[in-house]
Amino acid sequence: MTRHTEGKEKEKRGLRPSWTLGYENWWWYNKQKRGIVRAMSMIQVDNEKKMKLSNEEKALMRGFLFACTSDTEEECFNRMLLATEKAYGPIVIRIRKGDLLFLNNIDTDVMYGVFRAVSDGVFKVESGIFNKKYPYQVKFECLGDKIKVNNTRKILNKLGVKRNKPLFNGRLVELLNIFVNSLSEIDFVRSAQDSISRKLICEQIEGIRNSTAEVDIEEDVPLIEATTFWDFPRQSYGLTPKGNNKYAGVTPALIIYNMVWRYTVPGDLVVDPMCGSGTTIDVCKEEKRRAIGYDIHPTRQDIIKNDARNIPLEDDSVDMVFIDSPYGDNIKYNEEPKNIGNISSESEEFYDELEKVMKESYRILKEEKVLGWLIGDQWVKKQFTPVGLKIYERLCRYFEPVDIICVSRRSQSSNTGVWQNRARRFNFYLRGFKYLIIVRKKTRKSEPSQDRKIKWAYYDRAK
Numbered sequence: 001m002t003r004h005t006e007g008k009e010k011e012k013r014g015l016r017p018s019w020t021l022g023y024e025n026w027w028w029y030n031k032q033k034r035g036i037v038r039a040m041s042m043i044q045v046d047n048e049k050k051m052k053l054s055n056e057e058k059a060l061m062r063g064f065l066f067a068c069t070s071d072t073e074e075e076c077f078n079r080m081l082l083a084t085e086k087a088y089g090p091i092v093i094r095i096r097k098g099d100l101l102f103l104n105n106i107d108t109d110v111m112y113g114v115f116r117a118v119s120d121g122v123f124k125v126e127s128g129i130f131n132k133k134y135p136y137q138v139k140f141e142c143l144g145d146k147i148k149v150n151n152t153r154k155i156l157n158k159l160g161v162k163r164n165k166p167l168f169n170g171r172l173v174e175l176l177n178i179f180v181n182s183l184s185e186i187d188f189v190r191s192a193q194d195s196i197s198r199k200l201i202c203e204q205i206e207g208i209r210n211s212t213a214e215v216d217i218e219e220d221v222p223l224i225e226a227t228t229f230w231d232f233p234r235q236s237y238g239l240t241p242k243g244n245n246k247y248a249g250v251t252p253a254l255i256i257y258n259m260v261w262r263y264t265v266p267g268d269l270v271v272d273p274m275c276g277s278g279t280t281i282d283v284c285k286e287e288k289r290r291a292i293g294y295d296i297h298p299t300r301q302d303i304i305k306n307d308a309r310n311i312p313l314e315d316d317s318v319d320m321v322f323i324d325s326p327y328g329d330n331i332k333y334n335e336e337p338k339n340i341g342n343i344s345s346e347s348e349e350f351y352d353e354l355e356k357v358m359k360e361s362y363r364i365l366k367e368e369k370v371l372g373w374l375i376g377d378q379w380v381k382k383q384f385t386p387v388g389l390k391i392y393e394r395l396c397r398y399f400e401p402v403d404i405i406c407v408s409r410r411s412q413s414s415n416t417g418v419w420q421n422r423a424r425r426f427n428f429y430l431r432g433f434k435y436l437i438i439v440r441k442k443t444r445k446s447e448p449s450q451d452r453k454i455k456w457a458y459y460d461r462a463k
Helices: 003-012 018-058 071-080 087-091 153-159 167-185 192-210 255-262 277-286 346-363 385-396 415-424
Strands: 062-068 082-085 100-105 112-119 136-149 267-272 290-295 303-305 318-324 364-374 378-381 383-385 400-408 432-439
Touching: 018 378, 062 167, 062 346, 062 383, 071 082, 071 100, 082 087, 087 136, 087 255, 100 136, 100 153, 100 167, 112 153, 112 167, 136 192, 153 167, 255 277, 255 318, 255 364, 267 277, 277 290, 318 346, 346 364, 346 385, 346 415, 364 385, 378 400, 385 400
Parallel strands: 062 100, 267 290, 267 318, 290 303, 318 364
Antiparallel strands: 082 136, 100 112, 112 136, 364 432, 378 383, 400 432
């Protein structure tokens, strides 16, 4: 059939010849193509939204308790902001958007809730907010209306709820039910807002009960130590390992945890010139500090190979230095010939080499920032060497002393019944503690110290 004949036949049936539809077909094909691309794009966006929602559903729902006084309660609600001091900073930085929050007025023994975090917990010092006393903060919204629960102290004690204990699973459901029950106890007709509050809280309870999310937070977030005696039963803390507990002379992670929470804030730079198995790096990562770890013999990729006597950083650039140095030549760390741990602590050369590390640490530290040096004494073959005191004396040539912490030694190889029996029989002592020497870099404008007059408060002895 010729092109002309085809056209005649199609015109008889009310159709247009295919050769006249070239442009229309091309236009229609491209329109369809564009529509398919657009539809695929919408499907992709929809899938991404579903994936995001799915991930949010998988995340564990947690609850956190804050405290206020009658003086600060109004400001919390005016600003829709909960805040706390440094002691509870470790808890706040673990809060993420979507977590549930509660506020306990310790003056009136009242608890308010239920609130939802609309931001992650952050460190933020703003002028005019709580007189800068409470820099660890999180913004919140109410789930419906603000509900008040009385006799908080009794309730929290019964549930075992504390400010450093995140709530999840059963305990969080128990606390939420207390708020639901408090709505039922109101003896006047519930408002529409009360019904909304009940509905929203019950939805949270149902979601928690049906959740299969893994626990992603400690049952107890460690509080910083209050005394100069530290005793940690485990090398690590939390849900993830900090360093390698099989590494010879591994540092207890809570020593570094306490140091960073006392002397730095989130975002500060911490340097460990003798990083070993990387405990300092792991702690800083979890506590939201920046960290640089050096070692003359790195054990992992994120530790930089370097000699601590020559640190490749600028002057006055570091917020804290932590060092857990060799105590002598009692441990064979590696085969590096320049390793200070190859030198006996009975020789002055050992202290001369470590003094070079002290000088470098002083150089890179910012003014008024601190260094923590963990060190132990030595007793071997009937001779005692006060390594800690010798290190302290050298540090005081450059730094101002802050304090000395006694750290209990738990995991040493001599902590056995056999060695304890030998110590008693042959009249010597096993090493039971290490020194954590804390010193500060003085400001260059420091005034000479003057004689101080202390007005002591004297108390009568009990008779």
